[in-house]
Amino acid sequence: MKKLLYLVLFICIIALSGCDVFTPRESEKPDKPAEWNSFPITPEKTLENLLFSYNYRENVYNYQNLFADGFSFFFDNQDVSDFSLPVSWNKSSETEMLINAFQRINANSAMALTLSKITSQNDNIQVDRAWFYRNYELTIPHNINGLPHVFAGQFRIYMIKDNNGFWVIKEWNDYRLSSSWTWGRIKNEFAL
Numbered sequence: 001m002k003k004l005l006y007l008v009l010f011i012c013i014i015a016l017s018g019c020d021v022f023t024p025r026e027s028e029k030p031d032k033p034a035e036w037n038s039f040p041i042t043p044e045k046t047l048e049n050l051l052f053s054y055n056y057r058e059n060v061y062n063y064q065n066l067f068a069d070g071f072s073f074f075f076d077n078q079d080v081s082d083f084s085l086p087v088s089w090n091k092s093s094e095t096e097m098l099i100n101a102f103q104r105i106n107a108n109s110a111m112a113l114t115l116s117k118i119t120s121q122n123d124n125i126q127v128d129r130a131w132f133y134r135n136y137e138l139t140i141p142h143n144i145n146g147l148p149h150v151f152a153g154q155f156r157i158y159m160i161k162d163n164n165g166f167w168v169i170k171e172w173n174d175y176r177l178s179s180s181w182t183w184g185r186i187k188n189e190f191a192l
Helices: 002-019 043-055 077-083 091-103 183-191
Strands: 067-074 112-117 129-139 150-161 167-175
Touching: 043 112, 043 129, 043 150, 043 167, 067 091, 077 183, 091 183, 129 183, 150 183
Parallel strands: 067 167
Antiparallel strands: 112 129, 129 150, 150 167
């Protein structure tokens, strides 16, 4: 019986020493935080933050920091005419829209915004103001029946440098291309 006890004890010691039971495991790498430029001291950083606002749900409450107090979003003129959209809206409508949009998509899903330069239209960056012209494609995996998931068009964004030296968006104009589903149309849907 004593030999059996020693044999079991010996086998347990060998088994435990081979398993590295008391050796700490490698820690998991932390999730990468959502990208954001906390100090948008160039207009390009503000434009980049626009991308980060849509591409990272964690930035939804940073979105309001992109806009000047007197901000205006102007819907495409044809969208206003064809779909009875408002002509424009302000900063609070803009920020509420993005919160509503993120509430309409699954927490495990993500929006995807891509911007590309319009080859026929150069950006104009001055000391205290800038104009950006971009094609956009926005994919939103929402849960609203009857609405597409991909929206495309062009925009012109006018930025100014605020009193803190940070660049903010003062005016945003949306333009329809061939698709009738522009960014402005989906913004209007999420504003309701």
